[in-house]
Amino acid sequence: MRGAASPWSRLALLCACASALSIAGLLAAFPHARVRSFVSGSPRPSSRPPLTLTRSNTFTIAIFADLHFGEEEHGWGIEQDVNSTRVMDNVLQAEKPDFVVLNGDLITGENTFRENSSAYVDQIVQPLLRTRTPWASTYGNHDSKFNLSRASIYQAESRYELCYTESGDHSLPGITNYYLPVWTAESKSPALILWFFDSRGGASYQGSPPDVDDIPNWVAPEVASWFSNAQSQLRREYGEDIPGVAFVHIPPQVFRSAQEVGLDPSRYPGLNEDVPVDIQGRGSEDDAFVAALLSAPALHSVHVGHDHGDSWCSTWPGEDRASSAPFLCFAKHTGYGGTGRGIEVRGSSSSRFRLEGTATWVSRLG
Numbered sequence: 232m233r234g235a236a237s238p239w240s241r242l243a244l245l246c247a248c249a250s251a252l253s254i255a256g257l258l259a260a261f262p263h264a265r266v267r268s269f270v271s272g273s274p275r276p277s278s279r280p281p282l283t284l285t286r287s288n289t290f291t292i293a294i295f296a297d298l299h300f301g302e303e304e305h306g307w308g309i310e311q312d313v314n315s316t317r318v319m320d321n322v323l324q325a326e327k328p329d330f331v332v333l334n335g336d337l338i339t340g341e342n343t344f345r346e347n348s349s350a351y352v353d354q355i356v357q358p359l360l361r362t363r364t365p366w367a368s369t370y371g372n373h374d375s376k377f378n379l380s381r382a383s384i385y386q387a388e389s390r391y392e393l394c395y396t397e398s399g400d401h402s403l404p405g406i407t408n409y410y411l412p413v414w415t416a417e418s419k420s421p422a423l424i425l426w427f428f429d430s431r432g433g434a435s436y437q438g439s440p441p442d443v444d445d446i447p448n449w450v451a452p453e454v455a456s457w458f459s460n461a462q463s464q465l466r467r468e469y470g471e472d473i474p475g476v477a478f479v480h481i482p483p484q485v486f487r488s489a490q491e492v493g494l495d496p497s498r499y500p501g502l503n504e505d506v507p508v509d510i511q512g513r514g515s516e517d518d519a520f521v522a523a524l525l526s527a528p529a530l531h532s533v534h535v536g537h538d539h540g541d542s543w544c545s546t547w548p549g550e551d552r553a554s555s556a557p558f559l560c561f562a563k564h565t566g567y568g569g570t571g572r573g574i575e576v577r578g579s580s581s582s583r584f585r586l587e588g589t590a591t592w593v594s595r596l597g
């Protein structure tokens with residue numbers, strides 16, 4: 232059940248180009264008149280400069296999903312990582328994003344070495360450093376393995392001043408449960424909240440026996456409660472619901488429902504090779520998270536990776552475009568690493584938002 236019509240419902244749906252996925256634009260949610268004095272205390276204080284919209288009130292986000300660095304260290308794996316780096320360079324050059332989200336499975340941890348597993352982070356971020364593009368991550372199921380821990384990835388990326396990843400509330404299961412406000416240039420009031428969730432999964436670091444996936448692979452109910460509480464807190468602080476966009480690695484079960492109900496490729500083109508969608512848990516463990524996503528009053532869209540052969544967007548099953556339910560979107564598989572149906576249609580790429588009435592799309596820049 233949904234509340235009053237969201238700001239999104241007033242928006243036209245635009246389609247950018249043949250290979251583009253397009254979902255509702257964001258501009259109407261950002262009325263220029265919304266100028267408010269600075270409210271002291273950012274929700275999550277950080278030493279990094281605040282993220283802000285550009286002068287033309289845009290914020291472009293490229294999503295790099297499933298980079299899978301470090302799969303092999305004698306030949307093809309090295310070339311694969313060089314290729315993935317080229318894809319990132321190409322996307323950054325073509326799209327000039329203001330921000331990048333690394334949406335999980337940065338590294339294929341089952342193939343890396345205990346001594347230097349997280350050193351791949353230093354390779355991954357080179358294109359971001361070259362272009363001075365700030366980024367934030369969620370972690371995926373391959374980021375927790377016998378020789379690789381999420382904590383070590385977090386430590387490795389946090390050393391960079393362009394890294395906005397946070398480790399969230401330590402009492403919550405997982406690491407990458409946090410949010411980042413994006414402020415308006417003039418008024419310093421948040422125009423957009425970027426929400427990050429940890430769908431966990433993978434194997435315990437140095438667990439026994441090695442590399443048995445023993446970590447629950449869903450967003451924990453405690454995180455769903457944290458999400459709802461954080462939204463209430465923001466609403467109290469700013470007097471309204473701030474539009475949001477969510478990132479999580481493994482698709483919540485609602486993505487499978489959307490696929491079952493039927494996608495609309497004429498409106499939302501994109502690969503649909505992973506059928507059925509591999510989802511969080513067995514289809515009910517993430518009930519609380521899915522309910523929280525649906526009842527989030529101003530959540531524009533949920534962006535996932537994990538299923539390398541899927542790159543579609545969809546409306547929430549049972550809801551139409553006018554509904555305030557978030558859109559569901561796969562980020563295009565970016566890395567040359569990782570297997571899956573349909574990835575020979577390489578299209579390694581990104582999705583992107585522009586907060587001016589356009590859209591998110593997949594650019595094929597492999």
Ligand SMILES: *[C@@H]1O[C@H](CO)[C@@H](O)[C@H](O)[C@H]1NC(C)=O
Binds near residue numbers: 314597
């Ligand atoms: C790297 O990219 C080139 C050019 O697309 C391709 O021919 C080659 O097979 C790729 N190598 C690997 C290991 O993916």
Ligand SMILES: *[C@@H]1O[C@H](CO)[C@@H](O)[C@H](O)[C@H]1NC(C)=O
Binds near residue numbers: 345346378441442
């Ligand atoms: C973990 O790293 C060690 C040391 O480099 C290596 O010998 C071993 O094969 C790796 N094990 C797994 C399960 O990846």
Ligand SMILES: *[C@@H]1O[C@H](CO)[C@@H](O)[C@H](O)[C@H]1NC(C)=O
Binds near residue numbers: 344351
């Ligand atoms: C990690 O160590 C292995 C084995 O010594 C080496 O081949 C590989 O290049 C190293 N990887 C990184 C990212 O440093």
